Amino acid sequence: MAATEVNPAKTVPSKLVLEQVSKWFRTSTLTVHALDDVTLRIAEGEFVCLVGPSGCGKSTLLNIIAGLERPDRGVVQADGQAIAGPGPHRLVMFQEASLFPWLTVLGNVLFGLKLINGLSAAERREKAEYFIELVGLKKFMHSNVHELSGGMKQRVALARALAPNPSVLLMDEPFGALDALTREQLYGDIQRIWSQHRKTIVFVTHNVREAVCLGDRVILFSPNPGRIREEFAIPLPRPRDINSVDLARYSTEITRVLKGYVQTEVAG
Amino acid sequence: MIARWLAAALFFVLLVAAWYLAVQARIWSPILLPSPISVADYVKSAVEDGTLWEATQVTVRRLLIGYGLGILVGLPLGLLTASSRWCQDTIGVLALGLQTLPSVCWVPLALLWFGQTEAALLFVVVMGTLWSLIIATDNGVRTIPPIYTRAARSMGSTGLHTWTHVVLPAALPFLLSGMKQGWAFAWRSLMAAEIYVTILTGFGLGHLLHYGRELNAMDQVIGVMLIIVVIGLAVDKTLFAPIEQFLHRRWGTARQ
Numbered sequence: 001m002a003a004t005e006v007n008p009a010k011t012v013p014s015k016l017v018l019e020q021v022s023k024w025f026r027t028s029t030l031t032v033h034a035l036d037d038v039t040l041r042i043a044e045g046e047f048v049c050l051v052g053p054s055g056c057g058k059s060t061l062l063n064i065i066a067g068l069e070r071p072d073r074g075v076v077q078a079d080g081q082a083i084a085g086p087g088p089h090r091l092v093m094f095q096e097a098s099l100f101p102w103l104t105v106l107g108n109v110l111f112g113l114k115l116i117n118g119l120s121a122a123e124r125r126e127k128a129e130y131f132i133e134l135v136g137l138k139k140f141m142h143s144n145v146h147e148l149s150g151g152m153k154q155r156v157a158l159a160r161a162l163a164p165n166p167s168v169l170l171m172d173e174p175f176g177a178l179d180a181l182t183r184e185q186l187y188g189d190i191q192r193i194w195s196q197h198r199k200t201i202v203f204v205t206h207n208v209r210e211a212v213c214l215g216d217r218v219i220l221f222s223p224n225p226g227r228i229r230e231e232f233a234i235p236l237p238r239p240r241d242i243n244s245v246d247l248a249r250y251s252t253e254i255t256r257v258l259k260g261y262v263q264t265e266v267a268g
Numbered sequence: 269m270i271a272r273w274l275a276a277a278l279f280f281v282l283l284v285a286a287w288y289l290a291v292q293a294r295i296w297s298p299i300l301l302p303s304p305i306s307v308a309d310y311v312k313s314a315v316e317d318g319t320l321w322e323a324t325q326v327t328v329r330r331l332l333i334g335y336g337l338g339i340l341v342g343l344p345l346g347l348l349t350a351s352s353r354w355c356q357d358t359i360g361v362l363a364l365g366l367q368t369l370p371s372v373c374w375v376p377l378a379l380l381w382f383g384q385t386e387a388a389l390l391f392v393v394v395m396g397t398l399w400s401l402i403i404a405t406d407n408g409v410r411t412i413p414p415i416y417t418r419a420a421r422s423m424g425s426t427g428l429h430t431w432t433h434v435v436l437p438a439a440l441p442f443l444l445s446g447m448k449q450g451w452a453f454a455w456r457s458l459m460a461a462e463i464y465v466t467i468l469t470g471f472g473l474g475h476l477l478h479y480g481r482e483l484n485a486m487d488q489v490i491g492v493m494l495i496i497v498v499i500g501l502a503v504d505k506t507l508f509a510p511i512e513q514f515l516h517r518r519w520g521t522a523r524q
Contacts, residue, residue, distance in 0.1 A: 066422055086423075086424065092419070092422040102437040102518060103437075111423060115423055115424040144518050145520070146520025160423075
């Protein structure tokens with residue numbers, strides 16, 4: 001059954017293309033080679049998880065796809081166009097609390113919608129309400145951000161990222177700060193929403209099990225410098241339960257490979 | 269709520285009672301420490317003959333103009349120093365330096381430049397307010413978690429939109445505490461200026477205080493001091509406290 005190496009889907013046109021992307025971060029005292037020669041193709045509607053220990057460049061790669069950072073070398077394209085900057089087609093859902101505390105839940109979800117031209121106020125409102133309901137927070141529409149629990153906050157962040165209807169959703173360890181039970185609920189939610197709306201999702205995590213639970217493909221990174229080491233296809237049926245035995249087999253296998261690359265550095 | 273009010277009232281009643289007893293004990297000459305009753309008499313007579321009301325009006329008008337000018341200039345400059353390295357190295361350093369200068373130090377300069385005029389008073393108030401306001405605004409903007417602007421940029425917000433929709437609202441709690449601090453500085457500067465600058469265009473609370481000293485009228489000195497404290501408190505409770513409460517409800521920040 002072992003996880004197999006795969007070629008990225010060739011039948012579907014690539015939504016995101018990264019060719020030989022390299023990135024360095026320079027400070028006065030040291031230079032970090034964050035990404036080294038990363039090549040990756042992601043198909044339309046694919047759910048790809050980037051896994052690796054801290055400092056392996058997976059978040060940097062996500063920021064590059066988002067257009068928040070620029071690569072020092074290499075080509076990054078979305079729909080065949082070079083990515084020049086951030087935009088509502090590729091939205092990021094961050095790990096930390098990135099919700100705006102001066103806005104209510106509704107105000108936060110409306111924020112991105114207001115930046116889209118050609119929507120009337122009523123249409124914006126309708127979309128915002130739809131996505132707030134989709135993440136199960138209808139009752140909290142007018143709540144202030146600080147009144148919500150951690151899991152609810154990340155649900156709002158998800159609704160905020162989904163509302164402007166991006167074709168690519170970039171998720172940077174979005175559930176990292178949540179407790180296990182809340183996380184499991186959100187795994188269910190995200191799979192349901194993904195199967196309904198078919199976004200292309202790039203999901204960064206250091207949790208192998210989470211990656212296997214969510215991804216069509218799991219891409220393994222190793223640090224110093226950040227490189228892609230291996231890819232695993234996860235052909236399990238959906239919706240997947242993170243506690244299932246089949247899933248555990250994949251994650252055990254991938255964890256074993258991961259440990260081979262990073263040995264003791266995994267802890268971070 | 270009522271219990272808190274009662275406790276506060278009791279505290280102040282005890283404070284005045286202690287004062288009264290200290291006067292009764294005749295430890296200090298009554299010329300140096302008048303009894304609360306004679307202070308109250310002074311305040312009563314000053315209210316009745318209109319001196320106090322007039323002086324308060326004159327002072328508060330100066331304060332509002334000076335403070336308003338300080339905010340009008342200080343807020344934008346603080347935003348500038350926080351957003352441009354060049355401004356930080358120039359205006360920022362200037363503000364940091366001048367902020368350490370006690371506002372009363374501006375009085376001699378103001379007197380020589382403007383003479384004994386309204387302008388001299390306003391100048392001292394603006395100088396006393398401006399620099400700390402620049403520093404507070406600058407700090408406020410810098411303390412904003414960068415994740416807010418990243419999230420906004422990722423949703424397509426740029427330039428001016430990011431400033432008005434993200435940076436300013438995110439900095440609001442800091443701006444408010446900066447403005448509060450600015451208010452305290454403005455109040456202090458004005459009192460210093462009124463005590464030292466004798467002018468004929470308006471007789472403020474500081475002047476009342478000054479003449480209280482000249483006339484050896486301790487009841488007037490203490491009475492005016494009390495009025496100054498009460499005005500400071502009233503402004504805090506009516507102007508800043510409601511805004512702070514709103515911020516507390518929205519942001520969930522700790523009450524100060």
